[in-house]
Amino acid sequence: MGDFNSKKINKVNFGTYIQELPKREIGKEGLRKKILQKGNSWKTPFPGDEIQVHYGVKLQDGEYFDSSYDKGKPFTFKLGQGEVIKGWDEGIATMKKSERAIFTIPPNLGYGEIGSPPLIPPNSTLIFEIELVSWNSIRDISGDGGISKKIIKEGEGWATPKDVDEVLVKYVASTEDGKILSKFEDGIEISFAYLLGHLYPAMKKCIKTMRKGEIVELTVKPAYYFGNSSFDGDGIGILQSNSNLIIHLELISWKIVVDVTGDNKVLKKLIKVGEGYDHPIEGSLAKVMYIGKHEDGTVFERKGSVEEPFDYASKFIQFDHSFNSHERSRANALRLSCYLNNGGHQEASKMCSKVIEYDPCNVKALFRRAQAYLRINELEKAEIDIKKALQVDPNNRDVKVMYKEVKNKQKQYAQHEVKIFSTMLSRLA
Known part of the structure; x- marks a missing residue:
């Protein structure tokens, strides 16, 4: 031979x-x-x-x-x-x-x-x-041939997300002939709680079988498109009833969520892994920092060692006249960043508004104010600032990414409102 x-x-x-x-x-x-x-x-x-x-x-x-x-x-x-x-x-x-x-x-x-x-x-x-x-490798995820998973790239390790974990993914959903219906790729990622699912139920079923870094191609039959209904919005198309949905999906990572009370009433999301193996026991004296937020991101309480020094430094920057213009500009940029990172979105938007009042075409200020608006779910105001920024700088990548994030959040709210409205109608019928 x-x-x-x-x-x-x-x-x-x-x-x-x-x-x-x-x-x-x-x-x-x-x-x-x-x-x-x-x-x-x-x-x-x-x-x-x-x-x-x-x-x-x-x-x-x-x-x-x-x-x-x-x-x-x-x-x-x-x-x-x-x-x-x-x-x-x-x-x-x-x-x-x-x-x-x-x-x-x-x-x-x-x-x-x-x-x-x-x-x-x-x-x-x-x-x-x-x-x-x-x-x-091709696996029948649904058990009835409705969702099949073809592994394009093997993932790392053996761990897979659990029901309550928050996952971070990239995906492209398309028809069998290649028409794009929805996507999050090219450096843009989307995160969602696994338990709540996503626009495509097939993604929820598949992600539970995936490992970190795994890339797959899903072939989804009509019964598993969108659950009981389909959605047609910006970038999302309604598929023909006899056409399969193709989803290219990558599991970037996930944050472990622990059900502390066992009834999903108190959940702990692991943001950063701690050191060592010791835990405080009952009766231990523990020192903590915390920020209390509503579901919409609004901060209602904040305790710990960051708040007081930051407030003091903010006032120092505001009233100390020894800074030159360059130093003051840098200090204010740090101050703005601290506001955004510590939940002070209202303060951040006010700072940006002062800049925009004197310089309406300041792209950075428009971007930061849109970022603050997005964090407090002022989506219309965020979209207005982003569009103004794009008029000044059409090729700004960060602004484009945020624009997609705003549009996606608007879609999610629209879906939520449609669901609520449908429920109201069904109860009135």
Whole structure:
């Protein structure tokens, strides 16, 4: 058998080499296998996986007559789905990535009594040399074929998100013909609580099976599009009833959320992993910092060691006249950043408004004020500032990213309002 890398089968060596093969049975129906080159992994493919192989084939008493190398590309099929002869389904299921092997396939696992004229006569034993190039794992997520997951890139470790965790993802949703319906990619990411789900229910079902860094392609049948209804907004299209939804999804990371009380009434989201293994016990004297916020982000209480020094420093910056213009500008920028990072969004918007009053085209001030408005859910005001900033600087990437964030939040509120309105109507009916 010649080297596959030459892209040509050596017909003389092929027949001679086969005669010397030891008999190693696969199963109990006469399938034999001889490994020529070991694989570079311990994994083997599962039924349903998308397989790529190179192959050469001859009749047991004849010459080579077909090779994928002659065609210039590997052969692709789904394992165990009846797309190829039974000998292939059974034999390739035993192979590892990059493995090369010769299979002797009897008629009952090949083309049987009928054959495949004119190349394969009835009751022919076939000799295949097969190289397993690669495969994409495909899993039935829904259990009924409604959502299938093809793994494009394996994730890290073994951990997967739990029901209450907050996940961070990138995705592109499209029709089967490639029309984009919705996306968060190109450096833009979206986070949401797993328990609450997302616009596409299929994403919620799939994410629970994914590991950090994993990239997949979901094929979603109509029953799993949007639950009981579809949504048509900016960038979201309504699919045809017989069309599959395709979602390219990447799980960037997730924040662990712990159900402290066991009834989902008190949840702890892990923002930063602590040091060591010790925890305070009952009766311990603990020193903490905390910020109390409503669901809309409004701060109602703040305690700890950051607040007092910051308030003092703010007043110092405001009333100390020893700063030159450059130093004061830097100090005010830090002051604004502290407001935004510590929940002082109203104060931040007031600072930006003073700048905009004297310089209406200041892109940075418009951006920061829009950022503050977004944090307190003043979405219309945020959108106005962003549009003004884009008029001055149409290519500003940060402003464009925030514009998408505002539009997405507007969509979420619109969906929420539609749901509430539908519930009200159903109760009135």
